[in-house]
Amino acid sequence: MAALSTTLPLSRDSVCAAHKVVKNHVHRTPVVTNQTLSELASTPTTVENLEKTRFAGRTPAKPVLRLWFKCENLQRIGAFKVRGAFYALHKLSEEPGWLEGGGKEKGVVTHSSGNHAQALALAARENGIKAHIVMPEISIPAKINATRGYGANVIFSGSTSVEREAVTEKVVAETGARLVPPYDHPDIMLGQGTLGLELQDQVESSIASHVNPAGQALRGVYAAAANKTKGNKEGLDAIITPCGGGGMLSGVALSCEGTGIKVFGAEPSYQGADDAKRGYESGERIPTVSSLTVADGLRTPVGVHPWSVIFERRLVSGMFSVTDEEILKTMKLVYERMKMVVEPSACVPLAVALFDEDFRSLVEKEAGEEGWDLGLVFSGGNVAVDALGKLIAGEK
């Protein structure tokens, strides 16, 4: 990672600067609409349905929601993580002395068994930089092969974070490789935030031209998007992103700074994985999490740098959390109704829109009958398809 002294200030302008770099390496992923899911999100649940939930006794909220999905599951390597990885390596390449000191040969290193591993491996290969990826021995072969497929040197470790970090430090000591963390660095945050800029622009163009992203006239519930009189008239009113380490959430929040678009974070609640929500409410960041939530990309605590944007600067307007059952129910809906392959973590924002009565009441109160145009980030689509049936059936 480039030295912190070289990073741009955490602002919307810096996200725009990162986008100028990143857009040459990543897909401008499509934004899609969905009539059925927007109608579902705009239909109040019943008192009976709420009975069995944490919202028992409430009057079901009546939000009006037009959903716009940013499909980072169609991104290179199947997840948004390439944005941060490409930007981080660009900044590293620009760091005075790094190249001259043999930086490319010394390489970069990270520990990850997930999307960040493949993202860094790809970005390193395309920049001619060596990549060392520390993965737990128990990683599934498909992930190991995919990471090796991008030319990375895979090094095995035990699976606790202590064991992984020890191996990583050893690699740094032996090779001089630079550590590229998955989220807790301004460059990563600015890189991930670029998806927020695209999402804003794509929805705005779509509404202004009255044409949905597939090139057909906006109709059904979406017709109303062009006739709003309040809120963000010609574009999104709000965005929800998943929140694990908070790199994407804080980056997207920065991309919305000063636009009037509200940004919310979504977490799984299982075994306390909603650390950012709890921290946001108590006023103090929670530094550790140990959860086996089905949303496996969101098992990490929110990082220090993301926290400064999410909480300290209040660029995130609220945090919401949903159960694993709600996440899997949502995932099934996405497969059946949108025909999209998404990973569980990617479904968490939509689960909030569909099932979280706190969020739904907020929309009802703030947006009234006119409703909100709500951006939801499908963060990734990397799921073991062989195990999909079991996953959806809730068998972990």
Place this chain on the structure above:
Amino acid sequence: MAALSTTLPLSRDSVCAAHKVVKNHVHRTPVVTNQTLSELASTPTTVENLEKTRFAGRTPAKPVLRLWFKCENLQRIGAFKVRGAFYALHKLSEEPGWLEGGGKEKGVVTHSSGNHAQALALAARENGIKAHIVMPEISIPAKINATRGYGANVIFSGSTSVEREAVTEKVVAETGARLVPPYDHPDIMLGQGTLGLELQDQVESSIASHVNPAGQALRGVYAAAANKTKGNKEGLDAIITPCGGGGMLSGVALSCEGTGIKVFGAEPSYQGADDAKRGYESGERIPTVSSLTVADGLRTPVGVHPWSVIFERRLVSGMFSVTDEEILKTMKLVYERMKMVVEPSACVPLAVALFDEDFRSLVEKEAGEEGWDLGLVFSGGNVAVDALGKLIAGEK
């Protein structure tokens, strides 16, 4: 179904006329590109891989293929079938005397447990026409509920075609409902063919503007699409569609008449489901099929009307078939690499492009190094997600 005397001639102009009607009711589904799969399709297999197949002993073909996927899995009800259904009901409504004779109240009827059932139910509801759908008692509850969800009257029958037809005839006798067959009628063919027009237009615009359907500059293997000197310079060179009853294949062939775009049909070979291919080669239509191929939408024999276009008028340039194993391997690739939910039938054209050495040699011979821009129809995405894992693992 409207009387045959009222149907338009089977020509490209008639498909255009059908499109004027159909486009107001259906999605102009997106066309997507895929770098990885195009590269895979353009990579020769090995002699060893061919050893275990029907192509043992061949020199692996070296085709160059740029793939363009027409995503009818994102169509309303999740499959292309709505096109034919909407057009058929439009033509029926225009039939002299039908409306005055209480046609809407008498309704329409079909027997289907698949996509045609839901398509007809939806089209009927939106036209204010009663729909009776005959389904085997053993149909899965999700399909029955979906069909009822569109307001159709579901009537159960035994599962053999004799039993289903008997119940259907009874419904006709009792209600005066008009039969709307799933494929063997010119109006259905013209309706399904409308997807061919859109596909041609979408690829042509994309190549002409050097921008892929997602709005990003054409790059990688697709960059060459704009620099062709032969073939269809600014658009598709060929299209492959699945072939069950042949409604879509013949309709798409009509949509390409006179354009220079070659059209091919793709079938599963399991238990003789490749009836159209065998008929095409022997010169005689095969009227019955009994196969439990995993491509469950393609278990039917090709119909008389489609056959007249496919074979007698030679608007289809060739038929190809693939094994169930190849279909499932392809399906896994589509899930993993494209993040798309498709049903097995939808994967058959891509399986031909990837695994059929007859087809691949043809492309090598006809297109040389310049290659082909090849349209592939993802015909539908209705698959029981709970059973996906088993399906992909090949457990039927």
